[in-house]
Amino acid sequence: MIGNTARYSSIAALTGLVIGLTGCSSAPVGSDPSLTVAQRDQAQREARRPAAEPNEPNEPNGPYETVIVEFDLQVPFAKFSRWFAEKGAPEFSVFLNGKYSYFPLPSLRSPSAAEPGPLRSNALIGAWRNVGDRRRVVFADGSSALEEITADQLPQRFQYEVWNLTNDTGRYITHAFSDFRFSGGDRVTHIRWEYSFHRRGVPDGLFISAFVHHDFRQFMEATLTAMQVRARAEPGTE
Numbered sequence: 001m002i003g004n005t006a007r008y009s010s011i012a013a014l015t016g017l018v019i020g021l022t023g024c025s026s027a028p029v030g031s032d033p034s035l036t037v038a039q040r041d042q043a044q045r046e047a048r049r050p051a052a053e054p055n056e057p058n059e060p061n062g063p064y065e066t067v068i069v070e071f072d073l074q075v076p077f078a079k080f081s082r083w084f085a086e087k088g089a090p091e092f093s094v095f096l097n098g099k100y101s102y103f104p105l106p107s108l109r110s111p112s113a114a115e116p117g118p119l120r121s122n123a124l125i126g127a128w129r130n131v132g133d134r135r136r137v138v139f140a141d142g143s144s145a146l147e148e149i150t151a152d153q154l155p156q157r158f159q160y161e162v163w164n165l166t167n168d169t170g171r172y173i174t175h176a177f178s179d180f181r182f183s184g185g186d187r188v189t190h191i192r193w194e195y196s197f198h199r200r201g202v203p204d205g206l207f208i209s210a211f212v213h214h215d216f217r218q219f220m221e222a223t224l225t226a227m228q229v230r231a232r233a234e235p236g237t238e
Helices: 002-013 015-022 037-046 077-088 092-096 209-233
Strands: 064-073 118-125 134-139 144-153 157-163 173-184 189-199
Touching (some): 064 209, 077 173, 077 189, 077 209, 189 209
Antiparallel strands (some): 064 189, 118 134, 173 189
16 A cells, blocks of 8 residues: 555656646647537547557567456357457447446546546447447546557457547556457356557656556456456346
8 A cells, every 4th residue: 555655646746747748749639629529520530540569568668568367257258259249349338437347447646536437439430340440438527539449350359449548547658459369168258358558758657557557457357357247147148
C-alpha cells in the first residue's frame, strides 16, 4: 500500500506538468467543438491509425509496456468460439463498463477513483466484424477513443488497437494493442490476453509501468472472469 500511495502521489504531483506538456501536442482528431457531428465522424473515419505493432513484451527502453494474462474458462472451446464471434467481440465494451466486471476500469491519476467506463460505441467503418472496421467508444464522462480491428483470425486470434484517447489515460499513452489468443478443447477454453501500451514521452510515460502490471492486470483478470460468466450463461454453453 505504501508503494502504491507513493506512486500515485508522484503522478498527482506531476499532473500539472503533464497537462502542460501534452497541451503542446496535437489535439485528438475530432475534438474541435466547432465541428458538426458529421464532420467529426468523417475526420475520425479518415484519421490515420498508429501502425507500429509491439515486437517484444517490455523490451528494455522500448516504447511499449506490456501485460499478459492467461486464463482457463470453463467453457468448451467450440461453444466459446461461437459466442465470442457473435457477441463477445462485438459487445466487448460491455465487459469494461463495471456492470459485468468485478473490478472497475482503473485510473492512472488516483488510487481511490476509477475511470468512467464505456457507455456506448458508434460504428465509423464497418460493423466491428472484420479487419479495418473502426468504431468510436464513448465513455460515461463524455471522453472517447477510437478502436480498429487489426487482426481477425478467429477462432484462434483477435486483436484491436485503441488510440485517440481523450480521457486521462490519453495523457500517458498514445495508443494500445489488445491481443487475444484462444485455444482449448471439449471442456476448457484457454485465453492469452496481451495488452501493450505505447508510452508518451517524459515525464508522463515514466509512470505507467506499475499501473499496467498491477492495477490494469487486476482489471484484465476480472474482465475475463466476467466473460466466463456471460459465456456460460448463453444457451448451449453448458
